[in-house]
Amino acid sequence: MEDKRILYVSSEVVPYLAENEVSLMSYDIPKMINDQGGQIRIFMPRYGNVNERRHQLHEVIRLSGMNLVVNDVDMPLIIKVASIPKERIQVYFIDNDEYFKRKATFTDEEGVLFPDNDERAIFFAKGVVETVKKLNWVPDIIHVQGWMAAMLPIYMKHFYKDEALFADTKIVTSVFNQSFDGSLDAGMSKKVQFDGIPQAAISELDIPTFENIMMASINHCDGVVIASENVSSNLTKYIEASKKPFLPFATKDKFAEAYTEFYKNQILG
Numbered sequence: 001m002e003d004k005r006i007l008y009v010s011s012e013v014v015p016y017l018a019e020n021e022v023s024l025m026s027y028d029i030p031k032m033i034n035d036q037g038g039q040i041r042i043f044m045p046r047y048g049n050v051n052e053r054r055h056q057l058h059e060v061i062r063l064s065g066m067n068l069v070v071n072d073v074d075m076p077l078i079i080k081v082a083s084i085p086k087e088r089i090q091v092y093f094i095d096n097d098e099y100f101k102r103k104a105t106f107t108d109e110e111g112v113l114f115p116d117n118d119e120r121a122i123f124f125a126k127g128v129v130e131t132v133k134k135l136n137w138v139p140d141i142i143h144v145q146g147w148m149a150a151m152l153p154i155y156m157k158h159f160y161k162d163e164a165l166f167a168d169t170k171i172v173t174s175v176f177n178q179s180f181d182g183s184l185d186a187g188m189s190k191k192v193q194f195d196g197i198p199q200a201a202i203s204e205l206d207i208p209t210f211e212n213i214m215m216a217s218i219n220h221c222d223g224v225v226i227a228s229e230n231v232s233s234n235l236t237k238y239i240e241a242s243k244k245p246f247l248p249f250a251t252k253d254k255f256a257e258a259y260t261e262f263y264k265n266q267i268l269g
Contacts, residue, residue, distance in 0.1 A: 001260055002037035004268070006030070007139035009128050011146025012105065013044045013091060015084065016055055021228055022146040022178050027084070029143070032256045033263075034089055041137065043128045045120070045148060046080055046093035048103040057082045057093060063134050068126045070119050071191040075099070077127050094127035106148070106180065113180055117148070118188035118208060122195075125151040129160055138165055141267055145174040145227070150213050151192070153220035158197040170267045173221040175235055177228035179210035211235055218242055223267045225259075 010026035017023050030040045046057070063079040078095040094100075099120045107113050114120070129152070132139070144152050153171045160166060185191075189205040204212040204219075215238055218224055224239050224246040231249075239246050245266035250258035 001033050001263060003039065004033075004141070004263070005039045005137065005139045006033055006263075007128075007132060007137075007142045008040060008042045009142060009144045009149045009152050010042065010044050011148035013042060016044065016050045016082075016091070017047070017105065020178060022176050025174070025176075025227055026145050028255070029145075029259055030089060031087055032259065034087065036260065040089065041132075041139075042089065042091045043131070044091065044093060045124050046078075046095035046100050047105050048101045049105065050093070052080070055082050060092075063131055066130060068123055068130065069195075070123050070126075071194055075123055077123075077130065079127075079131055092128075092131060094124050094131070096123060096127075099123055113182065113184065115185060118184040118191060121148050121151045121184075122155075122191060124148060125155045126159075128152060129155060129163075133163065133165060136165070139169050141170050141172060141263060143172045143174065143225075144217065144221070146176065147179070147210055147213055150217035153217050154192065154197065154202060155195070157220040158201065159195050170223065171221040172223045172225060172263075172267060173214075173217045174225040174227040175214055175218070175231055175239065177230050177232070182209070184208040184213070218244070223247070223262070225262070 008030045012023035013026040014023045030042055034040050057080040060079045060081050066077050067074040068077050075096050080093040080095055082091050153173055156171055188208040189202055192202055192205060193199055202216050204216040211234055214235060224244055226249045229249050247258060247262040
C-alpha cells in the first residue's frame with residue numbers, strides 16, 4: 001500500500017475515546033497502512049469528552065471558519081488537529097459548539113440518544129469533505145467506520161458528485177455490531193433531502209434505525225467490510241445481496257493481510 005492515500009473517517013478513535021470495537025479498529029487499520037508506507041489521515045468528531053489538553057489538540061485556523069448548512073441553518077465549522085504519539089499519524093477533529101460541546105458521544109447520562117444525532121452525522125460528513133477539499137489532498141480510498149460516519153458515502157455520491165478532486169476516490173464502509181436502540185430523528189430523511197439528495201436514493205432513512213442507516217451507507221459505497229464477528233443476519237444478507245465487493249470478518253491475527261488484499265485487489269484493482 002506504499003504511497004496510497006487512505007482517508008479514515010471514524011465515529012470513535014483510540015486513544016481519544018474509550019476502547020471498543022470501532023475505536024480500536026479505527027486506530028489499528030490506519031496504523032497498519034501507515035506502517036506499510038501508505039499516506040493516511042484520520043477524521044473524527046471532537047466530542048466534549050475528548051480531553052483537548054491531554055491529547056494536545058489545537059485549532060487549525062486556516063481550515064476553520066466556514067459555515068456548513070444543516071437543515072437550512074448555518075453551522076460554523078471548527079477544525080482541530082492532534083498527532084497520535086509515536087505513530088506520526090495526524091488526526092483531524094470536526095467541531096462545532098452546538099453539536100459537539102456536550103461531554104458525551106451519542107447519548108445522555110440516562111443512555112438516551114441525543115435528539116440531534118442525525119444533524120451531527122450530516123455535519124460531520126460535510127465537515128470532513130470540505131476540510132479535505134481545503135487540504136487539497138486526494139484520497140485513493142475513503143474508509144468509513146462507525147454509524148456516526150455512515151452519511152459520508154451518501155453525500156459523496158450525491159452532494160459532492162461533481163467534485164473533480166474525488167473523481168477516482170473509492171469508498172469503503174465498515175459494518176460493526178456496535179449499534180443503538182430505537183431510531184434517530186424521524187425528520188432525518190427530509191434534512192438529507194434538503195441537500196438535493198433524492199428520497200428514492202435514501203428511502204431507508206425514512207425510519208433511521210441503526211440497520212437502515214447502515215443499509216443506506218452500503219448502497220452508496222464501493223466495497224464493504226464486515227468488521228464484527230456477530231453482525232446481524234439482516235445486515236449480512238443485505239451486504240451479500242448488494243453484489244458489492246465485501247471482506248468477511250477477519251480475526252486480529254489475520255486482519256492486516258486481509259485488509260491490504262481487499263484494498264489492493266477488490267477496491268483499487
